[in-house]
Amino acid sequence: MPAIKEGTQVSFKTDPTLLRKAKKVLADNGTDMTKTLNLFLQNVVERKEIPLMTEDELRRERLINQLQTEVAESIAEYKAGRSIPLEEVAKRYGIEDL
Structure with a gap:
């Protein structure tokens, strides 16, 4: 990413918990809010679109991940013999x- 010669400060309102969690994720990945938001803006300009999932897509992805986890847990329980016989x-x- 090219260095920013002159910066314009931007402020926006967001949920404080969301901001705290996002900052942690960014720090864990070796970056910060400024670098990430500039990268986001560069992507918007280059692609001429918003390079993010919609709220519905995020909700769907969370649901799919939750279902996959539950199925994996159920399979593990079955393989461990912790299941209820069909007759019961x-x-x-x-x-x-049945």
């Missing part, structure tokens, strides 16, 4: 045709 499930829920 049928009896417990009053299902006759």
Whole structure:
């Protein structure tokens, strides 16, 4: 990323918890808010689009990740022998045709 010769300071409102978490992620990745926001703006200009997922896409991704985790946990429980026999499930829920 080219060095910024003259800077314009920009301020915006955001959720303080979100900001704190974002700063930690950026620091863990060896960068900071200024570098990241400048990189974001460069991407917007170069691509002529917003290079981010929409809120719906983020929500979908979180749901998919959660479901994948739950399925993996269920498979591990099954393989470890911690499952309920089908007959017991049928009896417990009053299902006759299993």
